[in-house]
Amino acid sequence: MIRLVIVDDHELVRAGIRGGLPGDFEVVGEAADVTQAVAVIRVTHPDVVLLDVHLPGGNAQEVLRQCHGGSKFLALSVSDASEDVIGVVRLGARGYVTKDITAQALADAIRQVDAGDAVFSPRLAGFVLDAFTGAAAKTDDELDRLTARERDVMRLIARGYTYREVADELFVSVKTVETHMSAVLRKLQLSNRRELARWARGRGIE
Amino acid sequence: MTTQIAVPRAYRESHGRWIGGVASGIATNLGWPIWTVRALFVILTVFGGIGVIAYAAYWAVLPAREDDDSDTVRLLAFAALVIGGFLLVPLTTWMQVGLPLAVMAIGATVVWMRVQPARRLRRDGLQWTALLLGLLLVVVGLVALTATGLGLRSVLNVVAVAVLLLVGIGLITMPWIAGMYRELTAERQERVRSQTRAELATQVHDSVLQTLTLIRKHADDPDRVVRLARSQERDLRAWLYEPVGDPQESLSPGLAHIAARVEAEYPVTVEVVCVGDGPLNDGGRALVAAAGEAVLNAAKHAGGTISVYAEADREELRVYVRDRGPGFDPDAVPADRRGIAESMKGRMERAGGQCSIRTDSRGTEITLRVPA
Numbered sequence: 001m002i003r004l005v006i007v008d009d010h011e012l013v014r015a016g017i018r019g020g021l022p023g024d025f026e027v028v029g030e031a032a033d034v035t036q037a038v039a040v041i042r043v044t045h046p047d048v049v050l051l052d053v054h055l056p057g058g059n060a061q062e063v064l065r066q067c068h069g070g071s072k073f074l075a076l077s078v079s080d081a082s083e084d085v086i087g088v089v090r091l092g093a094r095g096y097v098t099k100d101i102t103a104q105a106l107a108d109a110i111r112q113v114d115a116g117d118a119v120f121s122p123r124l125a126g127f128v129l130d131a132f133t134g135a136a137a138k139t140d141d142e143l144d145r146l147t148a149r150e151r152d153v154m155r156l157i158a159r160g161y162t163y164r165e166v167a168d169e170l171f172v173s174v175k176t177v178e179t180h181m182s183a184v185l186r187k188l189q190l191s192n193r194r195e196l197a198r199w200a201r202g203r204g205i206e
Numbered sequence: 207m208t209t210q211i212a213v214p215r216a217y218r219e220s221h222g223r224w225i226g227g228v229a230s231g232i233a234t235n236l237g238w239p240i241w242t243v244r245a246l247f248v249i250l251t252v253f254g255g256i257g258v259i260a261y262a263a264y265w266a267v268l269p270a271r272e273d274d275d276s277d278t279v280r281l282l283a284f285a286a287l288v289i290g291g292f293l294l295v296p297l298t299t300w301m302q303v304g305l306p307l308a309v310m311a312i313g314a315t316v317v318w319m320r321v322q323p324a325r326r327l328r329r330d331g332l333q334w335t336a337l338l339l340g341l342l343l344v345v346v347g348l349v350a351l352t353a354t355g356l357g358l359r360s361v362l363n364v365v366a367v368a369v370l371l372l373v374g375i376g377l378i379t380m381p382w383i384a385g386m387y388r389e390l391t392a393e394r395q396e397r398v399r400s401q402t403r404a405e406l407a408t409q410v411h412d413s414v415l416q417t418l419t420l421i422r423k424h425a426d427d428p429d430r431v432v433r434l435a436r437s438q439e440r441d442l443r444a445w446l447y448e449p450v451g452d453p454q455e456s457l458s459p460g461l462a463h464i465a466a467r468v469e470a471e472y473p474v475t476v477e478v479v480c481v482g483d484g485p486l487n488d489g490g491r492a493l494v495a496a497a498g499e500a501v502l503n504a505a506k507h508a509g510g511t512i513s514v515y516a517e518a519d520r521e522e523l524r525v526y527v528r529d530r531g532p533g534f535d536p537d538a539v540p541a542d543r544r545g546i547a548e549s550m551k552g553r554m555e556r557a558g559g560q561c562s563i564r565t566d567s568r569g570t571e572i573t574l575r576v577p578a
Contacts, residue, residue: 122479155515160515
């Protein structure tokens with residue numbers, strides 16, 4: 001049983017997500033803005049928080065700043081703005097999916113996040129590649145660049161491959177693919193220097 | 207918006223001239239009889255030599271209608287006039303009247319040249335310096351002029367009175383000026399707001415309201431409704447978040463355009479992910495066109511979600527189009543599918559690029575590349 005908190009300012013969206021989840025999920029709380037979200041998360045200690053990137057009264061990054069540790073976060077949005085998405089991932093969200101995701105795919109994504117893995121949609125993979133592009137040639141710090149393998153994984157995900165297909169394509173196990181993705185996530189979160197930082201600043205992410 | 211007021215340009219006239227053609231030039235320009243202008247110059251010369259100075263100044267400033275006298279001649283004449291003017295006018299008069307006037311003229315010129323819309327002025331320190339310098343020159347000239355024949359004490363008194371007068375006027379008119387400024391600002395803001403509102407209203411009307419009407423009409427056709435909603439979402443999002451690029455000019459807008467077109471025609475989702483973006487040359491345009499065929503092909507035969515991934519770097523543009531269809535055997539396909547595949551290949555090869563197709567039961571991926 002995965003205990004879930006849904007943070008979204010639209011009742012309709014929350015209801016839709018709640019209705020579509022299979023039986024092994026329990027929605028222990030819902031919130032419509034930053035203040036409510038922080039309060040609900042502190043009281044219920046959910047396993048996973050589904051977090052809308054755009055919230056009234058501050059943005060989702062504020063929730064992540066105030067509630068790190070404990071729960072895992074999966075960012076959810078209709079917005080395609082890369083700075084918002086990279087922003088929440090840098091503050092600790094373990095993945096990003098768009099709201100038009102199917103209920104089945106969302107359930108899978110939540111399970112992955114709960115298991116400590118990263119969730120990369122093609123779009124997020126594209127943003128990540130964009131963020132690290134150009135960094136590789138100019139820096140020696142390995143936090144500021146992707147390894148060739150990590151880049152391969154990101155590119156295949158961006159091309160619409162499932163994790164299974166990525167694993168087959170690269171002749172590795174699904175577990176290895178997940179390890180690469182976690183490594184990319186870690187770099188995205190830890191690297192606040194040089195190229196990535198400059199890229200982030202250029203797009204208004206602090 | 208600037209309005210240009212056309213002022214008939216004055217020239218020095220070469221025919222009918224006595225000295226430099228200044229008087230006849232001015233007379234022609236103003237439409238006066240020439241002798242009045244000449245008389246004016248003479249009369250002004252009698253009063254402290256101003257006529258000579260003015261004549262010299264006009265000569266230096268006004269262009270000749272026909273470029274008949276060489277620069278040297280002009281310069282000599284100018285110098286002669288200036289020297290003559292100096293000799294004609296007593297030195298004391300020069301010091302007392304001419305110099306202060308000249309200083310004031312320079313100051314005023316500087317100020318006028320620097321007058322600009324206030325917003326631009328605020329940011330430019332140099333402009334302020336020039337402005338202050340110009341004002342200072344004018345003030346110094348004024349003081350020097352009034353100082354003629356007066357002692358330093360009286361001059362200071364005059365200055366003090368002038369300053370007090372200015373402050374007094376400022377105090378009296380301050381509320382009025384402030385009120386006017388506030389009104390102006392409020393009016394400008396209101397105008398900007400109403401423009402934004404009008405733009406928003408137009409956008410919502412042209413897109414969202416139209417689409418909602420269409421959706422209501424086709425409520426019994428879920429496919430159609432989904433397509434309408436998706437294309438509307440795409441439009442709205444592009445309008446809200448992304449600056450619209452020209453599909454012909456660079457890669458990312460080009461692919462977005464294809465996705466929108468295909469989604470409008472077929473019940474599919476086209477997900478476009480671009481890493482980097484680049485301007486399109488002929489090869490790039492061929493690439494986008496081929497990608498368009500690939501997406502169309504996938505929409506017709508595979509359906510579902512079509513992933514389009516594009517990479518642009520300095521050497522190469524690459525586009526991957528992947529679908530989740532049943533795949534096909536490249537050697538045993540219906541003629542139309544092979545035809546499309548061949549035309550894609552041909553198109554890419556002519557552009558100096560490549561096209562490869564990989565297909566199996568899990569779907570088809572078409573890779574297109576072309577040198578950047």
